[in-house]
Amino acid sequence: MKYFQRLTVRCCLPALLMAVVGTGLFAPIQARAQLQVHDVRIGVDSERTRFVVELSRSTEPKIFGLPDPYRVVIDLPEANFALPADKSEAGGGVIDRMRYGQFQPGTSRLVLDLSGPAKVARNFILPPDGDKPWRLVVDLVATDRDDFITAMRPTAAPRRPAEVPLGLGAGSDDVDVIVLDPGHGGIDPGASGVSGVLEKTMALDYAKEIKRQLEKIGKYTVILTRDRDVFLPLRERVRIARAANADLFLSLHLNANGGSKVRGFSAYTLSEQASDQEAADLAEAENKSDIIGGVDLQRYSTDVASILIDFAQSKTNEQSVAFARDNLVKEVAELSRLSPRPWRAAGFAVLKAPDVPSVLLELGYVTNPAEEELLLHRDYRRQLSSTIVRAIERYFELAREARRT
Ligand SMILES: [Zn+2]
The missing domain is CATH 2.60.40.3500 (Immunoglobulin-like)
Structure with a gap:
């Protein structure tokens, strides 16, 4: 009896396969290529x-x-x-x-x-x-x-929200939530370096390294807005920071303005009035990400103006400035060259979370051959990341002290 069963199966398998192929049951597998x-x-x-x-x-x-x-x-x-x-x-x-x-x-x-x-x-x-x-x-x-x-109006398609772990940072004084935002991605490569390296790639490498170092300390929950080469609209990045109830949001970028001699690190906070023309130009360039990615800006137009109105005086902005000017720039100065005015302000769309201290970091210029080489070097990436981590540590220490007193 057993013998017969085996025999039957063996005999029928090819026929069965033929039948399945014939009915087109395999077609979906082909279509998924x-x-x-x-x-x-x-x-x-x-x-x-x-x-x-x-x-x-x-x-x-x-x-x-x-x-x-x-x-x-x-x-x-x-x-x-x-x-x-x-x-x-x-x-x-x-x-x-x-x-x-x-x-x-x-x-x-x-x-x-x-x-x-x-x-x-x-x-x-x-x-x-x-x-x-x-x-x-x-x-x-x-x-x-x-x-x-x-x-040519787009038909409204439901947008898939990015995954954000829920309940993070809520009501806990022990675990600070940091959202790291590697700039650009996917269809928007950002700046191109002299060696051909893309800003989107380098920003992601730095974000991963900073995340690794922060997690080793064990006191922080660290969320990346993207962990691979994918496009994210600027407001989606802001939304992730707010949904995660973040205590600090850092957007990571590489600069490409000026000639091949310009170099140095700088940090930017949000302001309605740009601190200078160069900062205004940079914000304009960074804000182009949504245009490059083909984002429908009209759907967002209402929230932006209202958020900016009393932003300049807000507590959030004070905290952003405190982090950028008093912590970050001082720490990085120990390691690396700063741009002549290392802390500035302008209307960066990605910094517009009204309740999350937000700073945009331009880690250096990929259009300067020497600085690009440095930025690509693994040792330098570790060192620069650890100075940023030290600034984050210092910022939260001071915040905790302030809460206690
Ligand atoms: Zn950028």
Whole structure:
């Protein structure tokens, strides 16, 4: 009897497999293979600008427009971009330039910067033909602002909130919660260094090292706004800090302004009025992250003004300044070169949590070859991180003393 059963199974397995394949039960497994983006092309004629994306398989893109500045956003499932170099610089017709990368887990994004308002006249998918792979074709035609806003409005999709551990920091005096925010990520690379290193990568490396050192002390709960190469809107970073009930929020960046000789560390706090032109320019550059990532800024426009109104006098801002000016800059001065005015203020969108002391750190200039080399060095990363950790320790010691007296 046993023999028969085994025999039956052996005999039937191939047949069974054939049946399963035949019914298409295996199809979902094939469909889950990661989407590959092989190339993009722009074609221009007198009526339209045609944007073509070469893909490894068919997909249903989400396409919408964003004004100020005018952009077309094409969302795809998470994809691997294997485009020939320099494709992002290539514009044509109504397209000035293009960016691409991961937007959120599960979503990859292409952003087309437009020279003016333009809408999608047609879009369709073409199946493989000869040596041509699957192609997404988007035809754009110039239009006016009103038509752009009506025709290209994004349909409201539920946004997946970032995961934040709940209940952290609530009512505990022993455990301080620190949120570290590696700047940029995904579709927004941030600044590029002289050796080609990207700000988003370096900022994440520093955040991980600071987290490691802080956790070793055992007194802190440390949360990263992102722990991999993924895009996060600026307000999402603020939201994470507030949801975690953070006691301190540090946004980590690398600077790229000025020529190859400019170098040094600096710390920034929030103010309505920038402390100087350079700080204003930097805030403008850092705030561009949402534009680069294709974030719909209009959905956020109401909260920003109201938050700023009495911010300058607030207790939170006093604490941010105390950390930046009295702790951080002094600690870093022991190790490293500071920029001529190491503490400044400007309207950084990522620092706008009204109830969390928030400081933006520009760790150094990746456009200065010597400083970039230093910043990339593992020993220096450890040293600079430990000076930042010492400043954090000192800040919380003083805060605890203040609470006791
Ligand atoms: Zn930055």
